[in-house]
Amino acid sequence: MGSIKVLDSAIQNKIAAGEVVERPSSVVKELLENSIDANARQIEVFIEESGMKQIRIVDDGDGIHHTDGPLLFQRHATSKIDMDYDLFQIRSLGFRGEALASIGAVAKVTVETKHVDGNPVFIRFEGGRLAEQIPGKERKGTDITITDLFYNTPARLKYMRSMRTESGKIIDVIQRMALAYPNISFRLVLDHSEKVMTKGNGNLKEVISDIYGLNIARHAVAFETRDADFHIRGFLIRPEITRSSRNYLNISVNRRFIRSFRLSQAVINGYHTLQPKDKYPIAIIDITMDPKLVDVNVHPAKTEVRFSKERELNQLLESAVRSRMKDEMLIPDVTRKAPVARQQTTQDTLDFSNVERQPDKRTETGRHHPVTRNFSKTSTDYRIVPKKTVLNETQEAIGPPAERHVQKPAREAPPAESQTAPDTPIEAAEEAVEKEKLPYLEIVGQLHGTYIILQNDTGMYMMDQHAAQERIKYEYYSENITRGKTDRVPLLIPYTFEFPMSDIIEIDDRQKRLQSLGFDIEKTGIRQYAVTAYPNWIDDRNPEADIEELIHFVSSKSDFSVSQYKEEMAIMMSCKQSIKANHYLDRPQIEALLESLGSCRSPYTCPHGRPVIIHMSTYEIERMFNRVMK
Structure with missing residues (x-):
């Protein structure tokens, strides 16, 4: 006797649910699509415990005829x-007939509905x-509630992410x-708190604002x-506003949201x-075809699609975005309201241009040797000077970040005996390496x-000024970000x-x-959110923009350790704040950079990982x- 048999319909539905209903958001998506196909103009979504306890969707659509009740979950x-020909011209969001059957197989579902022509x-x-199945209430539209999602599939519950x-x-x-x-009003209530509310007046720009x-x-x-073949329209956000991932590229085809790497790349x-x-734009684009x-x-999720003229579509989209951005004057608007009676405070800072060092023959002859002076990790020979009222912008960019912020407390001097000579051979070796x-x-x-x-008696050296300052600022930010405590800059008017x-x-x-x-x-x-104080390692030339970018950076990271995050943030800050190519420096600025x-x-x-200095002997x-022949 053969061993092949037809599975029970309940098992078939559970297997299908694994493809259609991946998580609570998949349930919400499928039910929203049904409401939109039913010509709803107002849709309310109520979520409890991230959908694991309850998902309720109420709409004012056409409803379901009472005679279709027995077929609703098949x-x-x-x-x-x-017919099969209809698969080649899908005009609705749903068409498979799998959503409710898959949801009903892994959850408890109640539906209260009234069709315009039914009971x-x-x-x-x-x-x-x-x-x-019993008579319901007289109410236009459909009210569907899903509770105890995945209650009979514990393996799925085990792999759900955090709430x-x-x-x-x-x-x-x-x-x-x-x-x-934008012509449909959406309202989301998450754990009795309203999170999303749109008016449904057809104004897409107003939805973007909401x-x-x-x-x-x-x-x-x-x-x-x-x-x-194609009609493309929507909104592009000016390039001065960026994000750290592609998630803000909203592309829909015939008003169906899709995920397409090639179309996203065309926009980029x-x-x-x-x-x-490594920065990405924000865009809302609908393609009609x-x-x-x-x-x-x-x-089954219906977010992946295939195009018969994909290359032509990519070219049209890319050229449209490029042409629209070319027509815009992309000079960022930095005009802002001046704070009322904001008091400017003057703080002392470290002057890295005045260094007390022992006379050096090479320095007196015009040579620069930044590491031959007596330098100790446990003491400092920098002098404290008042902060200047007006600073040269280029020189400010060259100097260490500490120059532009509050003065760091001086470290304690070591005991007198340790200032004369290292206590151990290990300390002597460390000082030699320094x-x-x-x-x-x-x-x-x-x-x-x-x-x-640069030059010395061994040959010529070339230093990349941007890479050099990246290294300087990276070590500064890395040290200050990873420290347990840091000085803060208070704000009279919060950002x-x-x-x-x-x-x-x-x-x-x-x-x-x-x-x-x-x-x-x-x-x-x-x-x-309001920020009333920020750490002193934030650049004080435009702290508000830097703080906003850092908050976006934090929110874009999903799975990472704290140390990894601090490392990435230090790299990002050092790159952003460093001098760029084609930036000419005078000799004191070069000396400060090399120092x-x-x-x-x-x-x-x-x-x-790029080299800062290369050497040619x-x-x-x-x-x-040809001065030497070998």
Whole structure:
């Protein structure tokens, strides 16, 4: 006797649920699509315990006819298609007839609905079987409630992520739906707290403001293009506002949100040279096309699609984005209201240009040797001077970050006996290593505003000024960020920031980490935060922008250790604050740069691993000029 048999329908539905219902946000997505297909104009979503306890969706759509009740939870029972040809021209969001059957197989479901031409009906479905069907209340639309999700599949429960993660994914689904359908009012209540609310008046820019905040909406630029096959329209956010991931690229096809790496890359290419490396734009784009040109029957989640003219679509999208950005004047608007009666305080700072050192023959002859002076890790010979009222911008950029912030407390001097000579051979070896990090170097000049030319008796050296200052600032930020305590700069008028609801979940989760780094930050509204103090290692030339970028940086990181995060933040800050190429320096600035580099723990590479200094020996130079023949 053979061993092949047909599985029970309940088991079939549980297997299908593994593909369709991956997590609570998948349930929300499927039910929202059903409400939109039913011509709803108001949709309310109520979530408890990130959807694991309850998901309730109420709409004012056409409803379900009472005679369809027995078919509601059967697999492949749908009103969207009739024949196989319909699969080649899908115009609705749902069409498979798998969503309710899959949800009903792993949860307890109640449906109360009334069709415009039918009677009200109440249906209860549990664990893959119809438990009850009775007359319901007279109410237009559908009210569906899912409770105890995955109650009969404990293995799925075991691999659910944290409540915050699941809530964030639900918020993300609803926000993307709201951006694709600005004519529908969406309301999300998460654990009795309203998180998303859109008016449904058809104004997409107003929806952008409701979701991402007013500041981003101000930078939204409308664009539109078309050819014989595609009609593309939406909003692009000006490149001065960036994000650390592609998650803010909202692309829909025939108003169906999709994930497409190639289309996302086309948008990024359209912003070419307008945004820094590893930063991504914000965009809301809808592509209208003949349904015959796109196949949405690729994956049960229906977020992956295939195009028959994908290359033409990518080229059209990229050129449209590039052309629209080219037409814009992309000079950032830095005009801001001046604070009322904001008192300017003057603080002492460390002057790194005045160094007390012993007379040195090479220094007297114009040579520069930053590490031959007597230097100790446990003492400092820098003098404290009042902060200047006006600073040269270039010189300020060259100097160590400590020059631009509050004075660091001086470290305690060691006992007298330890100042005369090292106690142990190990300390003597450490001091020797400190002195030998950089050789004696004489400054020759600068090449192309990018490289510093140096020399000594062994040959020629070239130093990348950007990489050098990256190393200097990286060690400074690394030391200050990783310290347990840091000095803070108080604010008389707090900085206020507004973030999209999808970021709020992560920022709330990492608020204590921000406070441990030296930020006094508190939540002042549903999407607003106020910063009343920040650590003194933040650049004081534009601290508000740097603080906002750091908060975005924190919220974009999902799985990382605290030490890894601090390392990445130190690298980011050092790169952002360093001088760039084609920046000409005078001799005192070059000397200050070389002096600071000589005090670094590892002055040979930048934080990204690129070399800071390269050396060409005298022998190699002479051989190139045929002064030596071997």
